[in-house]
Amino acid sequence: MPFITKxxxxxxxxxxxxxxxxxxxxxxxxxxxxxxxGHNYELDITLSGHINEESGFVVNISKLKHVVNKYVVNxxxxxxxxxxxxxxxxxxxxTENLVLFxxxxxxxxxxxxxxxxxxKLRETPTIYTExxxxxxxxx
Amino acid sequence: MPFITKxxxxxxxxxxxxxxxxxxxxxxxxxxxxxxxGHNYELDITLSGHINEESGFVVNISKLKHVVNKYVVNxxxxxxxxxxxxxxxxxxxxTENLVLFxxxxxxxxxxxxxxxxxxKLRETPTIYTExxxxxxxxx
Amino acid sequence: MPFITKxxxxxxxxxxxxxxxxxxxxxxxxxxxxxxxGHNYELDITLSGHINEESGFVVNISKLKHVVNKYVVNxxxxxxxxxxxxxxxxxxxxTENLVLFxxxxxxxxxxxxxxxxxxKLRETPTIYTExxxxxxxxx
Amino acid sequence: MPFITKxxxxxxxxxxxxxxxxxxxxxxxxxxxxxxxGHNYELDITLSGHINEESGFVVNISKLKHVVNKYVVNxxxxxxxxxxxxxxxxxxxxTENLVLFxxxxxxxxxxxxxxxxxxKLRETPTIYTExxxxxxxxx
Amino acid sequence: MPFITKxxxxxxxxxxxxxxxxxxxxxxxxxxxxxxxGHNYELDITLSGHINEESGFVVNISKLKHVVNKYVVNxxxxxxxxxxxxxxxxxxxxTENLVLFxxxxxxxxxxxxxxxxxxKLRETPTIYTExxxxxxxxx
Amino acid sequence: MPFITKxxxxxxxxxxxxxxxxxxxxxxxxxxxxxxxGHNYELDITLSGHINEESGFVVNISKLKHVVNKYVVNxxxxxxxxxxxxxxxxxxxxTENLVLFxxxxxxxxxxxxxxxxxxKLRETPTIYTExxxxxxxxx
Numbered sequence: 086m087p088f089i090t091k092x093x094x095x096x097x098x099x100x101x102x103x104x105x106x107x108x109x110x111x112x113x114x115x116x117x118x119x120x121x122x123g124h125n126y127e128l129d130i131t132l133s134g135h136i137n138e139e140s141g142f143v144v145n146i147s148k149l150k151h152v153v154n155k156y157v158v159n160x161x162x163x164x165x166x167x168x169x170x171x172x173x174x175x176x177x178x179x180t181e182n183l184v185l186f187x188x189x190x191x192x193x194x195x196x197x198x199x200x201x202x203x204x205k206l207r208e209t210p211t212i213y214t215e216x217x218x219x220x221x222x223x224x
Numbered sequence: 225m226p227f228i229t230k231x232x233x234x235x236x237x238x239x240x241x242x243x244x245x246x247x248x249x250x251x252x253x254x255x256x257x258x259x260x261x262g263h264n265y266e267l268d269i270t271l272s273g274h275i276n277e278e279s280g281f282v283v284n285i286s287k288l289k290h291v292v293n294k295y296v297v298n299x300x301x302x303x304x305x306x307x308x309x310x311x312x313x314x315x316x317x318x319t320e321n322l323v324l325f326x327x328x329x330x331x332x333x334x335x336x337x338x339x340x341x342x343x344k345l346r347e348t349p350t351i352y353t354e355x356x357x358x359x360x361x362x363x
Numbered sequence: 364m365p366f367i368t369k370x371x372x373x374x375x376x377x378x379x380x381x382x383x384x385x386x387x388x389x390x391x392x393x394x395x396x397x398x399x400x401g402h403n404y405e406l407d408i409t410l411s412g413h414i415n416e417e418s419g420f421v422v423n424i425s426k427l428k429h430v431v432n433k434y435v436v437n438x439x440x441x442x443x444x445x446x447x448x449x450x451x452x453x454x455x456x457x458t459e460n461l462v463l464f465x466x467x468x469x470x471x472x473x474x475x476x477x478x479x480x481x482x483k484l485r486e487t488p489t490i491y492t493e494x495x496x497x498x499x500x501x502x
Numbered sequence: 503m504p505f506i507t508k509x510x511x512x513x514x515x516x517x518x519x520x521x522x523x524x525x526x527x528x529x530x531x532x533x534x535x536x537x538x539x540g541h542n543y544e545l546d547i548t549l550s551g552h553i554n555e556e557s558g559f560v561v562n563i564s565k566l567k568h569v570v571n572k573y574v575v576n577x578x579x580x581x582x583x584x585x586x587x588x589x590x591x592x593x594x595x596x597t598e599n600l601v602l603f604x605x606x607x608x609x610x611x612x613x614x615x616x617x618x619x620x621x622k623l624r625e626t627p628t629i630y631t632e633x634x635x636x637x638x639x640x641x
Numbered sequence: 642m643p644f645i646t647k648x649x650x651x652x653x654x655x656x657x658x659x660x661x662x663x664x665x666x667x668x669x670x671x672x673x674x675x676x677x678x679g680h681n682y683e684l685d686i687t688l689s690g691h692i693n694e695e696s697g698f699v700v701n702i703s704k705l706k707h708v709v710n711k712y713v714v715n716x717x718x719x720x721x722x723x724x725x726x727x728x729x730x731x732x733x734x735x736t737e738n739l740v741l742f743x744x745x746x747x748x749x750x751x752x753x754x755x756x757x758x759x760x761k762l763r764e765t766p767t768i769y770t771e772x773x774x775x776x777x778x779x780x
Numbered sequence: 781m782p783f784i785t786k787x788x789x790x791x792x793x794x795x796x797x798x799x800x801x802x803x804x805x806x807x808x809x810x811x812x813x814x815x816x817x818g819h820n821y822e823l824d825i826t827l828s829g830h831i832n833e834e835s836g837f838v839v840n841i842s843k844l845k846h847v848v849n850k851y852v853v854n855x856x857x858x859x860x861x862x863x864x865x866x867x868x869x870x871x872x873x874x875t876e877n878l879v880l881f882x883x884x885x886x887x888x889x890x891x892x893x894x895x896x897x898x899x900k901l902r903e904t905p906t907i908y909t910e911x912x913x914x915x916x917x918x919x
Contacts, residue, residue, distance in 0.1 A: 087598045092628035096348065098237035098262035098304070103695055114696055116703065122302040123237035123262005125348050131632075136602075139520055140531055141594025146629065147533065163261040165237070177697025181643045185692075209235065209264050211648035212702070215687075226876045231906035242417055253418055255425065270910075275880075278798055279809055280872025285907070286811065316419025320365045324414075350370035351424070354409075374626065376515035376540035376582070381834055392835055394842065400580040401515035401540005403626050441539040443515070455836025459782045463831075487513065487542055489787035490841065493826075504737045509767035548771075553741075556659055557670055558733025563768070564672065652904065654793035654818035654860070673858040679793035679818005681904050719817040721793070765791065765820055 088202055089143045090131040093153055095162035098123035099178035102167075121165065127207040128157065128187065134199030148196035156190040180206045184216035192218070227341055228282045229270040232292055234301035237262035238317035241306075260304065266346040267296065267326065273338030287335035295329040319347045323355035331357070366480055367421045368409040371431055373440035376401035377456035380445075399443065405485040406435065406465065412477030426474035434468040458484045462494035470496070505619055506560045507548040510570055512579035515540035516595035519584075538582065544624040545574065545604065551616030565613035573607040597623045601633035609635070644758055645699045646687040649709055651718035654679035655734035658723075677721065683763040684713065684743065690755030704752035712746040736762045740772035748774070783897055784838045785826040788848055790857035793818035794873035797862075816860065822902040823852065823882065829894030843891035851885040875903045879911035887913070 100122070101115040111119050130153055134143040164170060166178035176182050184204045195201050207213035239261070240254040250258050269292055273282040303309060305317035315321050323343045334340050346352035378400070379393040389397050408431055412421040442448060444456035454460050462482045473479050485491035517539070518532040528536050547570055551560040581587060583595035593599050601621045612618050624630035656678070657671040667675050686709055690699040720726060722734035732738050740760045751757050763769035795817070796810040806814050825848055829838040859865060861873035871877050879899045890896050902908035 087601050088632040088634075089598065090630050090632070094349070096261045096263055098260045101697070105695070114701070117302040120302045120308075121237045121260070121262075121304040122235045123260075124235055125264045136596075136598045138593075139522070141518070141596035141599050143598050143631075145531070163256040163259045165260040169259075176694075179692075179697035181645065181692045181699050182697050184643055210233070213646050214699075215644040215646070217644075226879050227910040227912075228876065229908050229910070240419065244417070253423070275874075275876045277871075278800070280796070280874035280877050282876050282909075284809070315416075318414075318419035320367065320414045320421050321419050323365050352368050353421075354366040354368070356366075372627070374539045374541055376538045379836070383834070392840070395580040398580045398586075399515045399538070399540075399582040400513045401538075402513055403542045441534040441537045443538040447537075454833075457831075457836035459784065459831045459838050460836050462782050488511070491785050492838075493783040493785070495783075504740055505771040505773075506737065507769050507771070553735075553737045555732075556661070558657070558735035558738050560737050560770075562670070650905070652817045652819055654816045676858045676864075677793045677816070677818075677860040678791045678858040679816075680791055681820045719812040719815045721816040725815075766789070 086133050086135060087143060088131050088133045089199075090129050091146055091149055091153075093128040093130065093150075093158050095126050095128065095158050096123065097126060097161050097164050097166050099166040101177050101179070103177070124208050126161070126183075127213075128153075129203075129205040129207075130191070130201070131203040131205070132195060132199040133202045134197070137197070142197075144195070144197045144199040152191055152194045152196065156194060157187050160190070180208045180212070180214035184214050188216055188218060225272050225274060226282060227270050227272045228338075229268050230285055230288055230292075232267040232269065232289075232297050234265050234267065234297050235262065236265060236300050236303050236305050238305040240316050240318070242316070263347050265300070265322075266352075267292075268342075268344040268346075269330070269340070270342040270344070271334060271338040272341045273336065276336070281336075283334070283336045283338040291330055291333045291335065295333060296326050299329070319345045319351070319353035323353050327355055327357060364411050364413060365421060366409050366411045367477075368407050369424055369427055369431075371406040371408065371428075371436050373404050373406065373436050374401065375404060375439050375442050375444050377444040379455050379457070381455070402486050404439070404461075405491075406431075407481075407483040407485075408469070408479070409481040409483070410473060410477040411480045412475070415475070420475075422473070422475045422477040430469055430472045430474065434472060435465050438468070458486050458490070458492035462492050466494055466496060503550050503552060504560060505548050505550045506616075507546050508563055508566055508570075510545040510547065510567075510575050512543050512545065512575050513540065514543060514578050514581050514583050516583040518594050518596070520594070541625050543578070543600075544630075545570075546620075546622040546624075547608070547618070548620040548622070549612060549616040550619045551614065554614070559614075561612070561614045561616040569608055569611045569613065573611060574604050577607070597625045597629070597631035601631050605633055605635060642689050642691060643699060644687050644689045645755075646685050647702055647705055647709070649684040649686065649706075649714050651682050651684065651714050652679065653682060653717050653720050653722050655722040657733050657735070659733070680764050682717070682739075683769075684709075685759075685761040685763075686747070686757070687759040687761070688751060688755040689758045690753065693753070698753075700751070700753045700755040708747055708750045708752065712750060713743050716746070736764045736768070736770035740770050744772055744774060781828050781830060782838060783826050783828045784894075785824050786841055786844055786848070788823040788825065788845075788853050790821050790823065790853050791818065792821060792856050792859050792861050794861040796872050796874070798872070819903050821856070821878075822908075823848075824898075824900040824902075825886070825896070826898040826900070827890060827894040828897045829892070832892070837892075839890070839892045839894040847886055847889045847891065851889060852882050855885070875901045875907070875909035879909050883911055883913060 098121055101118040132144055167173045172186050184206050187204050192201050203217050205215045237260055240257040271283055306312045311325050323345050326343050331340050342356050344354045376399055379396040410422055445451045450464050462484050465482050470479050481495050483493045515538055518535040549561055584590045589603050601623050604621050609618050620634050622632045654677055657674040688700055723729045728742050740762050743760050748757050759773050761771045793816055796813040827839055862868045867881050879901050882899050887896050898912050900910045
């Protein structure tokens with residue numbers, strides 16, 4: 086079983102703010118991130134599955150692109166995440182939360198019987214988060 | 225005379241909107257960019273100058289970093305450009321305008337007798353703008 | 364006048380062969396390149412022009428994409444260059460010839476009064492060719 | 503036990519076609535890939551093993567290069583994969599099949615008692631396939 | 642449980658030499674690496690942990706930077722590793738040994754209850770080593 | 781006339797020290813660089829020339845590789861520059877001086893009638909120097 090990865094990109098803005106905290110606590114924890122800023126996000130979707138002998142593919146990439154564009158890229162691209170996406174109400178727009186959101190959006194929609202294995206979201210050239218789903222736990 | 229380049233990075237948000245245009249004209253021209261979104265900007269500052277024989281340097285990079293951080297990075301990083309930076313009032317926050325702004329901010333402040341030769345600002349992995357100053361014209 | 368660059372990508376195959384040469388001369392000069400192989404090409408199109416004050420743009424990137432996709436990417440992508448593209452009949456499918464072909468294809472079609480300044484075509488991570496047009500000559 | 507990875511590169515052409523399908527089915531599934539095109543492949547070979555205390559190495563990279571160049575790079579580089587490599591007769595030249603081929607070619611030839619852990623093959627900047635061998639299965 | 646990665650960089654020199662070997666054996670095994678040379682190292686630190694609901698973070702990156710800079714980057718940067726770092730006395734300055742050293746330096750100091758999951762150290766664009774700690778063994 | 785660029789790589793160590801200065805002056809100017817450290821250098825050699833119609837090439841890359849490997853890479857790779865290379869006696873091993881050295885080494889040896897146009901030497905991901913030869917001056 087090989088694992089195949091397709092990368093997607095989107096540009097979004099965000100800021101961090103916790104209404105339950107004082108202003109100084111927000112600044113202490115979130116530092117400059119309390120101000121609106123943005124990123125070129127790079128999203129790697131990794132699937133596992135058996136190779137279809139007739140096509141040589143684990144998954145039809147065109148179908149995968151349709152799903153990820155419809156349920157993730159078109160929703161997050163050109164937004165101010167914490168303000169425009171309802172799921173983030175009461176949550177911080179961190180990459181840690183974003184991978185959970187993205188997992189929920191596509192987990193049940195992977196085409197061709199393939200299985201979502203990993204989501205990797207790069208926020209900056211030096212920071213990224215990976216997620217293997219709610220059932221994966223490191224011993 | 226060698227040319228030396230030092231790269232800087234900042235993260236900012238922006239949106240495009242021209243108050244003199246109708247909403248439909250704004251959407252026709254700016255498309256999705258009428259909505260707040262953001263980028264990981266990569267800024268390359270290129271200087272030319274004579275090599276100081278004692279140090280082997282065209283410029284002391286620590287001094288250059290001080291100037292560019294103070295007058296560019298600390299001003300643009302973690303902002304919503306067109307809203308937070310006064311220079312952009314009445315101007316669009318395009319990379320074309322950003323390189324003009326950055327040129328003005330540092331042109332007179334280059335240390336060690338070196339000369340600002342080029343500013344390159346990358347907005348996304350596939351789009352960047354270069355500027356050689358107001359006196360450079362292609363024949 | 365800033366210079367704005369937009370990157371495009373295409374995948375193509377090619378092989379080198381000069382019918383006027385013996386087989387051993389072909390192998391001496393072209394080495395392994397006498398066999399069909401291929402590349403992920405990266406094409407950077409650089410334009411210069413005045414900034415439109417209303418839009419902040421030198422050029423509308425959507426219009427530029429339309430031109431380059433129609434006259435370059437859609438023509439070269441998924442081809443065996445020297446076999447499928449008539450322009451290359453009697454010419455080798457080198458990056459040196461490719462940049463001439465691409466220049467001819469788009470030079471008269473740059474939108475918004477901007478001017479084609481440079482074409483850069485990367486064939487591999489360590490080899491690329493740049494072209495500034497037929498009138499540019501290094502003294 | 504650390505894991506050490508060495509990257510290799512090769513350039514190859516390929517096209518997809520299933521003789522058991524109609525032309526329109528081939529085009530429906532493979533789209534533009536029914537035409538000859540090519541890629542700059544990047545191949546990451548990851549090994550695990552104990553560190554030799556005298557050399558500090560898991561594996562002698564020169565020996566590994568000898569094996570991978572002889573049994574993989576020299577065989578795939580500058581070919582039209584599905585036409586030139588017998589293993590691909592009756593199979594599609596997908597990255598999914600390529601990693602299986604590469605695994606078979608080197609699995610028994612890893613030097614210094616190290617063990618082949620993973621093969622990663624990047625076909626384009628946004629698509630790659632990983633393979634951990636025939637015995638690895640995601641629960 | 643997401644995994645979050647932060648990249649660090651340092652520049653260091655090293656050479657390989659085993660005092661228990663003859664000169665010719667040293668040259669046979671280490672080749673050119675018996676001479677002092679150096680690298681731009683890229684160090685990826687990957688942590689796993691539960692998301693703090695109030696901050697949206699697995700770990701406060703500022704705290705992690707403090708730890709890794711103090712115990713790794715400031716110690717290895719601008720050194721000749723095998724000569725300047727006591728831990729490497731009697732050991733070769735390979736990436737395989739470096740990841741063990743780095744693991745020991747930070748394993749007990751990860752902030753916010755997060756857990757060190759992986760260290761990845763890239764020595765050149767084509768060679769890197771990963772380490773998951775002393776208890777991780779591939780079956 | 782197109783410009784063709786081929787990239788080379790080498791790994792070297794260096795340190796900065798001016799014997800005419802006091803220790804504290806050395807540390808003030810060179811900071812951490814007074815200590816031995818190293819880099820993965822990336823060297824881009826750019827040539828201009830007319831396209832040979834029979835081969836489609838400005839230059840035979842194999843011949844260029846022979847020259848640059850013999851006169852640059854094999855000399856600088858796996859050295860401590862200021863100590864091992866005589867040219868640097870009394871000079872600092874900065875990228876500014878390195879591009880002058882490299883220019884002298886290859887300027888008269890470019891094959892096939894092509895002309896050396898530019899040398900670009902990247903020392904770190906964020907610092908590089910370009911050199912167009914002793915006769916090029918910015919007005």
